[in-house]
Amino acid sequence: MFIELDLQSEVPIYKQLADQLIEGIASGKLSSGQPLPSVRTLAADLGINLHTVNKAYQALKQEGFLEIHRKQGVIVQPGSLPSADEAFRERLRRDLRPLAAESAARGMSEDELQELLLSLYRQIQNPSSQGGTSP
Amino acid sequence: MFIELDLQSEVPIYKQLADQLIEGIASGKLSSGQPLPSVRTLAADLGINLHTVNKAYQALKQEGFLEIHRKQGVIVQPGSLPSADEAFRERLRRDLRPLAAESAARGMSEDELQELLLSLYRQIQNPSSQGGTSP
Amino acid sequence: MFIELDLQSEVPIYKQLADQLIEGIASGKLSSGQPLPSVRTLAADLGINLHTVNKAYQALKQEGFLEIHRKQGVIVQPGSLPSADEAFRERLRRDLRPLAAESAARGMSEDELQELLLSLYRQIQNPSSQGGTSP
Amino acid sequence: MFIELDLQSEVPIYKQLADQLIEGIASGKLSSGQPLPSVRTLAADLGINLHTVNKAYQALKQEGFLEIHRKQGVIVQPGSLPSADEAFRERLRRDLRPLAAESAARGMSEDELQELLLSLYRQIQNPSSQGGTSP
DNA sequence: GTGGTCTAGACCACG
């Protein structure tokens, strides 16, 4: 797996994991219907507890990014992924707001901020163009 | 004060407070050198714990947005405000990243996301245009 | 067979199967003494494990809905079907209780709840009236 | 508290607990805004693990029946309770269906089944009329 | 083998 955790971070491990799985979905590294490692396997790989992995998986199942089956294990949502509905946009605004405010307070311009966001967005959708050895 | 807290929110109260003070600075509602209420006064006004207000003030002092003097009390940074240095941009990227990723995974386009951020940024810098009483 | 399984469901497959066989009996699609497919055949038809079909058959035999003979194979109870005795009503109450409670807590009236149950009951007893080709 | 758990039951403890809390809300024994015991206290009272209590609380928070605060602890949803929307009715039908089917298969009439459900509903909404000493 | 549940004990952030 391509997961990298920072065990020292103040961000909970299960959230780091969930975030990176979503990023994997956004980038296409994880595609619809693709199986994910079992909680035990992934926990062992990452050197963390299986409950922590399970918590991340459950959260993503809850949001509709994953399906969890008895024998089959865990797979990326084979149907349509959750959409950017109003509830999500609301949450997004709430989370973005303090970041925009502090950027403004520190004198960062609209353009600079937007450019930074754009570069992140593109880097996520096309991860091979980042630090890779592509021509 | 213009502070509005949501005691039900999962966002810690001290962070909501700090965020709104920063937003006050970004919008110009709080200007350089302007005195802020004492910890006691503000805590009483908002109906929250002394420690909570103090924690917010200390965090903002730490970042360079406030100065705290024994006698004078608390004032908005009279010199130059903290800048958007590389450390801040690094933190900003780290916080923005999972938001950009989830937006992409949910099929939100670059443009939609940027527009949403832009509207927030402008709303913060010019709060009177939002639900205000301007003509 | 008229069985339809949802392999994504959180309801165990053997239970879905047993439930639908009971529904077949309730609707008359399966009548007393009628032979059912062998464990092997049904498992192949449904694309599921032998053990799973067997578990459903055994459970229904246990409750008295089926008889299982070595040679004859599996048949719907040729004698009298199990009755709604006190043990069943007890189980029924235990299962119905949390559903009634949540309905009440969510503000659903007696009448609404009863009507919903009634419509289900009738739909089960007369499945042709549901999406069928009757005039 | 009025909670009674059956540790031998096949129904998970956290679900029994959640169900009974919902029943408490439906009956009015728990009213809007009322504080609930802390996870530790309730776990000790019931002789179960605090994580089990927490799991029940989290599930009810997720569904909108409870709010969980930092210091205040856990309270019954002070605003409006979740409504019987289409998603709930869908789930209700799915859960009711096998019960209706087995009732029918066992020869229970529409009326008997409805009466049983009605008596449960009323007993939940007015628990004092059940085994109590009221006039 | 898989995930689901429960227990136990620990540390930390919050207020």
Add this chain to the structure above:
DNA sequence: GTGGTCTAGACCACC
């Protein structure tokens, strides 16, 4: 004091 997180180890249902 509260809940939030993480770890560890156990048993069970399902397939």
